[in-house]
Structure formats: C-alpha cells, structure tokens
Amino acid sequence: MNEILSFNNVSFSYTPDIKDSRKAVDNVSFSINEGEWIAIVGHNGSGKSTLVKLVCGLLFPQDGEIRVMQNVLTEDNLWETRSSIGMVFQNPDNQFVGATVQDDVAFALENNGVPFEDMVERVHLSLKQVKMDNFLNHEPHHLSGGQKQRVAIAGALAMRPKLLILDESTSMLDPQGREEVLQTVQTLRDEIGLTVLSITHDVEEALLADRILFMNAGKKYAEGTPQEIFALGDKLVEFGLELPFATRMTNLLQSEGVQLVGQHMTEEELVNDLWTSNFNK
Template structure:
C-alpha cells in the first residue's frame, strides 16, 4: 500500500506558551486504508498534530503531504477535500437547522447540484442509520446520534481520510462501541484511511498501528499488542492500562499463570473459557 500521509520533521509552537513546542520534530507516514491511532495524555500534542495535518495550524517547520499534495497555504483547500474530521463535541460543528440540512452543508460548500445532493444526503443518512431523523434538529439528539450525524456529513462528501479527534470520549461505553463498529464498517466498505486521536486505550486497540505522543514528541510506534503490553510505561506516560491487562495482573496476584503479552477482550475471554474448562 502507498503512503497517503507523509509527515516529516513537523514542529509547532503556540504563541501564548513558554516556548515549549506543542509538536517537536515529528515524522511518520500513514498507508492508504490503514487505521492509525494517536494516543497520549491530555495536552500531549495529539490533537494539535491532527489539526496540522488538516491544515488548521500554520506550522512553519517541517512538511505535511496528503495524497501526494504538499500542504501549503496555496494547497490547503485541495488537501482538505481529502479529509473529513469529527470532533469531540459534534455540537461545535453543526450548522444546519435539521439533520438533513447539516449533512448537506459540506456538499453545498463544494457546489454540488441539488439533483446530486439529495440522493447523496439520503444515502449517507442510511449508511449511519439516521434517515428517520432527517427532519429533526441536531441539537435535540443524543450524543451517539449526534456523532452519527457528524459521520453522515463526512460520508456524504466521500473523503479519502477520516480523522476522529476524541470523537467517542463523550459517549457511554455502548455508544463508543457502536460508533467504532460503524467506523470500521465504513472504512472497509469505502476504503477509508482512519486516524483516531484518543486517550482511550480500548479504542486504540481497534487500530492497525499506534503512535504514542508525549509532550509534543513521538515516543513510540508499534502495533497495539506491542504498545499495550507495556503496562507500567503507559501509566508513566499518563495513559490508562487496558482492562485485559488489569485483569491479568489481578489473576497473577492470586497465583494464576496468565498468557504473556497483550490480549484483546475477545482473546482474554477465550483463554478464560479454555482455562475454566480444563479445571
């Protein structure tokens, strides 16, 4: 697979800080169709990095290339055509009086004809299971429904890349699972590249690869299993330890021999069932 995003030596400083860089010489690539998770404690720089990739920050050190286009003030709108972003609070990005109007907003900005717009809006709402809410006011929806509407707006414009900036952090556990399952399905069906900015370790476990950001620096890059096996280091970096790792530690404290390395919840359940059936 080819790289769809290439970030090289990216640095950025906010003017109202003490001079410490929010991003400090960060380099990485993202392959087309990959799900990449950016994790780090609050204030680590992960959301700043996402905004830099989307052209929302005027960085002056380093380069960002998206879909073969180098990001510059002249190409920023061309780059943004390739990216859809969902933020932590969808209320901040709603502009339409109804769900249908809001999903159509991105298409209107791209000067899509009404004849093409209407079926695309309907299809996008169908994709996320929100067609029956088309005439509802977005602000009156539940948190999970709001995120589905925000996702429908992205589906309608059909970008190559979806960035989730803490998009599940305000949802309850079931809502978070539903949202991630929906993103995974859309990713497979539409060949999306997904970048998930999160401090939720369980969410990051859905990714193909994880980047760990700490105080503006890229400190680790590996597959989820490799990252999450580092329980004590995760705590040192201000991150939580996955539930399965906590469970394994509790079992180990009781003298039970547990598998080495990280396991997903499903893998842990299978191991427990096998262990119980052998006792």
C-alpha cells in the first residue's frame, strides 16, 4: 500500500527556549496508508490540534520528520504538499466565500488557475459525490449544518486531494447533520478509496476508523483498532475520553448481573448479544 503520511519521532514545543517546558507533540510516530481512515482522539490539550498544524505545514517540527506522499515536508515543497491535502473545519459557517454552492466549490479551483471547462466538470462531480448536486444555485446560509459540511467536503474533493482531514468537523452539528457527514465520508471511502484523517472528540465517529491514535499530554498513548483502544476502558476515562454508549451500557448491565459475552462497540452488537444470551433460550 502507498504511504500517504508519516510522522517519524516528531516533537514540537510552543516554548522551545524554556528549559523542561512540556512539548505539545512529544516524539510521535505513526503512518497512514492510501485508503485508510485514521482517527486521532484525546482530551483538550492532548496535542491533536498541533498535529494537524504540523501536517499542513503551519508549524514545523523541532525534532523528527514528517513525510507527505513519501516526501519530507519542508518550506520549499510546502505549497505543493498542501495542494494534496483537503481540509474540513469545525464551524461550517466560517468556510464559505461564494454567493452560491457552486461558486463556493469553484473558489479554490479558480484561484489555482484550473481551466473553466475542467472547473465546471469538477464542481458538478464533487457535488454529485456528496449528494448536493441539486443545490448548485442555493445560497450557503440557507443550508443545514450537515449540508454545509457536505459542500465543504465537495470543495475539498474538487481539488483532488490525496488526504482529507476532518478537524472536529462534526462537533457543531446536530445528530442528523453528523450522520449525513459521516455517511458521506464512508461512501467516498468505498467508492473512490479516499484517505481520511479525522480529529475528533466523538467516540461514535472514531469507531468508524480503521485505526485510532489516542493522544495524551502530547504523546501517543496508544494506537490500534477501535476494539483494541476502547478495550482499555477505565484508563481512557481517566484521561478524559468517553467510552462508546454500547460499551458503557454493557458495563452497567454486567454490573447488574446480566450475562453478556465480552464488550460491545455498537448498539447492534449489544442487542444481538442480549437476544442470544438472555432471550433466545
């Protein structure tokens, strides 16, 4: 598999001149391969936001190296590297610059000198990919939160990125909007093999990832599948991470003497176990 992004012993401090100051990112290593979905989770101040700034070249590591598309990220190749990364941010209302949906998706393409015919094709294709092609001439402020984020994803897709970064992009949405965005990302992964890096507090979103990186105090505390990470249980709670609803409910039922087999990540797993273990006798 092609490696899209790698951190190799990366460290960064906002106060490097102060002796023994805590590093925002402390000797972190991980990699993302093409087509993977990696979620980075952790409490406020754990280093998640700094990691994103390092990926985008807003900050550069004081130690270690970052590779994007297997090339070391430097100031010389910064703009070329950024063109291969799409970003969707937390607040959908802060991302729009166009008077209509299609104007907004076309904005970055136009700034990058994409020919008009190619630009029109990309705008229509990317909006179709996120199921917003019927909203071409709608004004963005009339859209729901979930629709706005889907348009933001379309804007990123139009640039044909190798990596899509979701930076807390569902945290300000209602449950329906969150479901719309996450379903869109899942579909894009299945259809075009999109590579995704999501920064999130939402454990239900993290469950969708192939791997989770759990950050604590600037360090990579743990890395593994969602099942491996959430099996850490109370240790994650101690560091400020909420367990999935199904896992918390499983623990509560087991404490009340209900017979269940192991832990559960999803409500469907829990319901099936309840049915099998207790009612289908």
